[in-house]
Amino acid sequence: MSAPFANLYYKRAVATPRTCYICSKPTTTVLSTQPVVDFIYTCDTHLSDTGFVTLQAPSASPTPSASAEEIARIKSEWEAKQKKKQEQAGNDKKDGEDKKDDEKKDGDKDKVVSLKPASPAPVASGSTTPKHDKYALHRQFYTMRLTDHRRRRQQKEVDALAPKLSSTGLSVPKQMG
Template identity: 80%
Template sequence: MSAPFLNVYYKRAVATPRACYICNKPTTIVLSTQPVLDFIYTCDTHLSDPGFATLQAPAVSPTPSASTEEIAKIKAEWEAKQKKKQEQAEKEKKDEGDKKDEKKDEEKEKAVSSPKPSSPAPVAGGSTTPKHDKYVLHRQFYTMRLTEHRRRRQQKEVDALAPKLSGAGLSVPKQMG
């Protein structure tokens, strides 16, 4: 059976201090797994101890962020395509007649104004997600956490199953007569 959670913990800060897992001093630093199945309150000094946990090197982003030159180039290409579309639309509408000429002017005004608001939209990047330090616990501490997690899960199963069991074997039988 595989472990219920990986040995990868993320350092996070919390508002209310709790006792450290090692020394019981109040701390606001917690290590938690990504789907929060396990968490450990720990002091900053214990995080620097290689006998407790080791800091993982930050992973290099597989998709590098676009530079400002690349963004400007793509923006210019997009604007050129939009101008071509507008010119084609104007040619088609001139052929249709004077009736639709008024509508063309209105659409032209709308088309001219629409690219301007859309250009600031790509500015929002993926850098808004917070970055947390990634730690790996020492194997003995990780084993202790797995054992404690297993014990809690088994206790929940026992508590859920206990009311379903009858009390047939628990009482002393009455003597007949």
């Protein structure tokens, strides 16, 4: 059976202080797993203790970023293609319509052209991994966290199953005689 969560915790800051897992002092620093299955409130001083956690080195694979020149070149090519498409669509439609419809479409085209360059500008980054510091718990602390997690899961199963069990056999029968 594999572990329910990996030994990889991300350092995050929270607004509400809670007690530290080690020294019970109030702290706003929390270590949590990526899908938040487990979390530990710790003081910043404990994060430098190698007996508790070790800081994981950041990944060495830099993300390739496009230069401003490349972005401008691609943007201009895209705009040119969009203008050609609009002109072709406009030419096809103009053949069968009268001048009043043409004037309305020209006004609509100006509105569409002004809106389209604004739409590709907000580009969202595709990465969903947080940019926080990564830590790995010492193996004994990690084992304790796994044990606590397993115990909580088993207790939930017992609590869910207990009402379904019959109550017969719970009372001691009286002896005759």
